[in-house]
Amino acid sequence: LSKVLDLPPENLIxxxxAVPVSKKRCVADFQLSVASLTEDSSSNCLAQDLNLQAQKLAERLKCDGVVSEISAGPGTVNFTINRELLAKAVLQQVLKDGSEYGVKSELFSAVPRQKAVIEFSSPNIAKKFHVGHLRSTIIGxxxxxxxxxxxHEVVxxxxxxxxxxxFGLLGVGFQSFGDKEKLKSSPLQHLFEVYVQINKAAEDENTKKMAKDFFRKLEEHDEQTLSLWKQFRDFSIEEYVRIYKRLGVHFDEYSxxxxxxxxxxxxxxILEDKGxxxxxxxxTxxxxxxxxxxxxxxxxxxxxxxxSxxxxxxxxxxxxxxxxxSCDTMIYVTDKSQSTHFQHLFQILKLMGYNWAERCQHVSFGxxxxxxxxxxxxxxxxxxxxxxxxxxxxxxxxxxxxxxxEDPMETAEKVGLAALIIQDFRxxxxxxxxxxxxxxxxxRGDTxxxxxxxxxxxxxxxxMHGNELLPDVNVACLQEPDAISVLQHLLRYDEVLYRSSQDLQPKHIVSYLLTLSHLAAVAHKSLPVKGSAPELAQARLRLFQAARSVLASGMRLLGITPVTRM
Incomplete structure (x- = not known):
């Protein structure tokens, strides 16, 4: 292509x-979009014009040892890869790159490595971990x-x-209804109960005044007040860390x-000095x-x-x-009700002369x-x-x-979390x-x-069959349509990662993994390993191994720990 079009290869990447696998089967493996080559791919480039260009380009290209068939589609040139080469190249790549398969693609070669600070989860201390914070936590x-x-480097x-x-209210509440023992044994539950009790009393002007005084003392760093607040904070974080562990989430910094x-x-x-x-x-x-x-x-x-x-x-x-x-991007993950808050935040930073405010981003969710x-x-x-x-x-x-x-509880926890995450990310x-x-x-659904x-x-x-795997398996015999579909789908993984990296939406990866699982399930039925000739059994095993490896990598990106038995 680079020769015929007189363009450097990297411009064509x-x-x-890769062509999405279709139920109708027998699709080409790759397609070139003609519109993306022309500088002015605007509406005046009529569809029939693009079809004609595709037709002409297809005629100028010749098949070789890599490409076995070239045809023109609507505005595209389609390529079918030599079937033996397809199986060898894909499975070799998956095996070689392991968990980095897809990430090492040349699609990412032009993307600069950056440092990102991501703020997410952010619950309120002294309150139990609210379900509303679940989305922020798993999305972040x-x-x-x-x-x-x-x-990228991530903080x-x-x-x-x-x-x-x-905290003024809670402090007064704890002084009235608090119990130090209960605070130690189940801090968030106890503080929640105290908060409910003091809120009932908060109608009273005297309580309001006491709460204000308590908070003022806190702002003035009064030792006794501060020490109580610090206990609330430390106990809360301890309990959160335990829940984050269940979610498989960690933080580099609690601020x-x-x-x-x-x-x-x-x-x-600064705002005052700048007028x-x-x-x-x-x-105010x-x-x-x-x-x-x-x-x-x-x-x-x-x-x-x-x-403040x-x-x-x-x-x-x-x-x-x-x-x-000194990061390249700062991402805030909160629900969409805070959109205006972040718009204002970024606007004020810009007015203050911080040009990096343009590199701040609010990822909102419903x-x-x-x-x-x-x-x-x-x-x-x-x-x-x-x-x-x-x-x-x-x-x-x-x-x-x-x-x-061995541990059904732990397996159930991982499977349950996967159920929550996929329903959320679809x-x-x-x-x-x-x-x-x-x-x-x-x-059996898309779950x-x-x-x-x-x-x-x-x-x-x-x-069951792993010990039979030889280092040099001949995968060229994988010619059945169900095997080809899995191979073609594996080809698309890097593009899916690329899309998700551009818009930070997990749904692209979710739908890719669900399709991969469906294709693998079909192939599992129609391409038995057990009872097949040794060479064929080995090749099929290699195919299923590659599918499992990519499935596991994708699941881990979503925050799911793959289980090996259930």
């Missing part, structure tokens, strides 16, 4: 893509996994809600609003964000008593992170509706994790195919979705259960 974890796999930050008026109460005063000073801080008649501080400077859009950054707000602390945090990590356990509406994540584990255990106990295993992140246990736990089941099945196939 993005124009050539996915983005961090993907970026790391692609060779995972959990920015805790650990400051603000509610929080409390770190920035003083620095936020510095931010207010950006305006005072309202009530004495605002920043005008309107284009015409008529206050049609503004952000409040200071209370009338001079104390959530956004002021966020400004301080962003500046501090940039100074500390809400999950209808998460109920058998006991009713659920708000706490731990209840959901326990529920999914017990339901999977039940399913496994009643299934005929369940294997004896659509666009910004969409709200209705959660359904029945749909999440189907073993996390199905991915885990396929992985376990392919793994046991390897265990």
């Amino acid at each position: 993005k124009s050539i893509s 974890n996915f983005i961090a996994n993907l970026k790391k796999a692609l060779g 995972r930050i959990n920015y805790l809600g650990d400051w603000g008026m509610q 929080g609003e409390s770190f920035y109460q003083e620095k936020s005063q510095e931010v207010l000073k 950006l801080l305006q005072k309202t008649t009530k004495g 501080g605002i920043v005008d964000l309107s284009e015409k400077k008529d206050f049609s859009s503004f952000s409040t950054v200071m209370r009338s008593d001079g104390t 707000l959530y956004i002021t602390r966020d400004l301080a945090a962003a500046i501090d992170r940039m100074n500390k990590h 809400l999950v509706q209808g998460m109920k356990t058998r006991r009713g509406e659920v708000i706490f994540l731990e209840d959901v994790l326990n529920e999914v584990r017990s339901r999977v255990l039940q399913n496994m106990a009643s299934a005929k195919t369940t294997k004896e295993m 659509g666009l992140l910004s969409s709200d979705y209705q959660f359904s246990w029945d749909r999440a736990l189907q073993s 996390g259960m199905f991915l885990q089941y396929t992985h376990a099945r392919l793994h046991s196939l390897e265990q």
Whole structure:
């Protein structure tokens, strides 16, 4: 192509893509999009013109030892690869690259390696881990996994809600209703109970005044007050770490609003020095964000008593992170109700003269509706994790195919988490979705259960016949349509990773893995290893091994630990 078109080969890489496997079968392996070659691929380039160009280009190209067939399609030139070479090249590559298959593709060769700071999860301390934080946690974890796999440097930050008026209330509540023993044994549950009790009492003016005083003491670093707050914080983090472990998530840094109460005063000073801080008649501080400077859009950054707000602390945090990590991109993963907050945050940073604000990004997501356990509406994540584990255990106990295993609880936990993650990641992140246990736990549908089941099945196939695998297997005999479909699908993995890396949406990888599992299931039926001639059995085993390896890599990117038995 490079010779005929007189273009350097690297210019063609993005124009050539693997053809998606089709039910109709017998599709070419690769296609070149003619429109992507012409500079002005605008609407005036009529479709028939593109078809004619494709036709002419196809006529100029000749088949060789690599390409066995060339044909023109609508605006594309299609290539079928020599079948023996296809099997050899794909399986060799998967085997050689292992968990880095797809990532090492030349598609990524022009992508610069960068440093990314990703803030996600961010629960409020002294409150139990809310189900609302589940999406932020698994989405942030996915983005961090993907970026790391692609060779970027990643810093995972959990920015805790650990400051603000509610701690005044909680402090007073603990002084009235708290129990030090209960705080040690089940901190979040106990603080939750205290918070509920004090909230009932908070109607009373005297309680409100005490809460204000407590928070003021906290801001003034009164030792006794600070020591109580610190206990709340430390106990909360300990309990969160335990839940993150169940989710398979870790952080490089726990920070929080409390770190920035003083620095936020510095931010207010910079805003004032730059003439950006305006005072309202009530004495609150605002920043005008309107284009015409008529206050049609503004952000409040200071209370009338001079104390900071959530956004002021966020400004301080962003500046501090940039100074500390000097990263290329800063990503915030929160629900879409905070979109305006982040728009304002980035706008103010820009007004302050921080041009890196353009490299900050808010990845927003919709809400999950209808998460109920058998006991009713659920708000706490731990209840959901326990529920999914017990339901999977039940399913496994009643299934005929369940294997004896050492730790059924742990397997059920991993399978259950896969069910939650796949149901969450199948659509666009910004969409709200209705959660359904029945749909999440189907073993044969497009579910996390199905991915885990396929992985376990392919793994046991390897265990049964694995010792027969020779180093130089002749895979050229893999010519059946079901084998070719799996090979063609494996060809597309790098493109799917590339798409997800561009828009940070996990759904591309999810749908790829579900298709891979369906294709592998079909091939598993029609291409038996057991009872086949040794050479053929070896080649098929190699094919299933490659499918399992790619399936496992993709699952891990999504935050799922593949199980080997279930």
